[in-house]
Amino acid sequence: MQSIFSFIHSHLLQGQKVMLMTVIGRDGSSPGKQGFKMAVASDGTFTGSIGGGVMEHRLSEQARRLLKQPDLPAPFIVFQDHDPEAKDNRSGMICSGGQTIAFIPLTQQELAVVRQILDAVEKEEKGVMALTEKGIAFRKGEELTVPTESQILSESRWEYKQQLGMPDTLYIFGGGHVGLALSKIFSHLDFKIVLFDNRNGLNTFEENRFAHEKQVVRYTEVTGLVPEGFNVYVVIVTFAHKSDEQVLEQMLGKDLKYLGLMGSAKKIETIFGNLKKKGFTDEQLSKVHAPIGFPINSETPAEIAVSIAAEIIAVKNGAK
Template sequence: MTFWKNIVTKLNLRHSVILMIVVKSEGSSPGKPGFKMAVSEDGDLWGSIGGGNMEYRLAEQCRRMLEKKEATILIKKQDHHPDSKEGNSGMICSGIQWIAFYPLTPNKLTLVQQLVTIEENRQDDVVTYIETGILLSKPTSEYELPNPVVNGSSWRFTEQPGLKSRLYIFGAGHVSLTLSKMASDTGFDVVVFDNRKGINTFDANHYAVKKSVINYTEAARFVEQGNHIYIVIMTFAHQSDRDVLKQMIPKRVRYLGMMGSELKVESIFETLQNEGVTKEELSKVDAPIGLPINSITPAEIAVSILAKIIQIKNRNIVNSEQLTQ
């Protein structure tokens, strides 16, 4: 949110800004689609498109464009292979990224204010970056996903900035507290539920954007659906894990995981199958949860869970078939 608000501040002061955004990347490029950096006419800059010498050089190019009052939208290819002949970035990390430059003059203030509103209100509006400008629209389907395309001097990158990755955690114990901090630090909005009042780890959780004491039998109504939604079940009891899991399985979300031993997971799965849940539906549940790193302590368990979630979030190719449903 601060990114766009900073631009609003500069435009209100009649300072033009150049927005750089990575619209496509390949390989181990440090800048991924959606990475943004802004350079203001007064010399300030914020955000990142991947860092290093490349970022410094492109920021300097923005400053020159601002000095000359250049208002042309353009795109630059940055090739991070040391032996590349075209668009050599001066970096050796391999990969390629394409960065679009959007000059934002004070007459673009309304557009940027709309972007701030979209993020603040968690709206599902679609923002499309193309060679002629930045377009805002309502989604044509429930799950509008980025589809980066670059073809010569034409490009298209789509995002829904209001739909920030959100992690729902059922259970407010020690692992939940540590996971909340780690997830918050890595850019997730965290929501924590428990059915008990007065839990010290619940009260100590200052990392969640929302905490609620609920009846687990009504869990479904508290969780939205979407490609930006991640769910972790780690309640204090076998029965409540099962109650919550049964309600979460029908939801279309990016990730659904449940903490527990193999024996516990098998028992819960068997019960749910007897209640009509199919093996195919259960196969989409990450249980036992997380990456297998032989984790023991609450912090180690939280690391294994978040590592798995980030692995899924950052997959290069994402489509609606990857949603659990």
């Protein structure tokens, strides 16, 4: 997101025109997920992706042709059907499903709005970006209950909204080897990373250059350190079952996108049993991903981190 709007902002400052393409609707197994973006500048350069393949090449070429015209078109949408037998709007891909892409032409007239959007992303200032048949807008301070919303009534009436200033955030409890490996992986996955540990001078905690924030805390006092929300992911990988239980107890009542606990089946059974005695229900405990991660026989910290990352990505993307 930041790189897309940095690209747009820099090219508009140079007096160029830019076409922003955004996937605002998705059906079936379309490769372009809602929210995917691609920007094409009038000098021919581009960044981002709307799903790849022959479809992306053809639509980016269409954007280049439009940018060469003296007068840019009004914003419009294009539906692409990935069924090779489709009679209309065939994308050229064979993965089934379909996607709707909004084309938003941008000139220096939109520079101020683009700057607002870029500031919101960089400074984590809450607001909503809106794309409609009228163009691009930013509504400072607004908040959605989901990352994106889309409504396509017709080719001439549509709206796509995206929450800004609220990045997907991974809160890691445990600054040991697994916490370090997790931080490294998620630094490539467009997540903000917040790391906690209760040990001063821990070498893996000190060496962690991937976390955006690090804090030494008391594991008995972490409730207020983690907010609720659709963008909040929590991983518990502390060095002891007692601290795991302390942290988990404080996270169970929160509305989180993901909550995972590392440990053997026996350890999980013991911790869950203790929490049930304290009044927590099977329904509450069923929301915990435990043992954490996909079962890939992972053994090393790096392998464990890969299994956890895969599970979190699956939850993030709504995989069943």
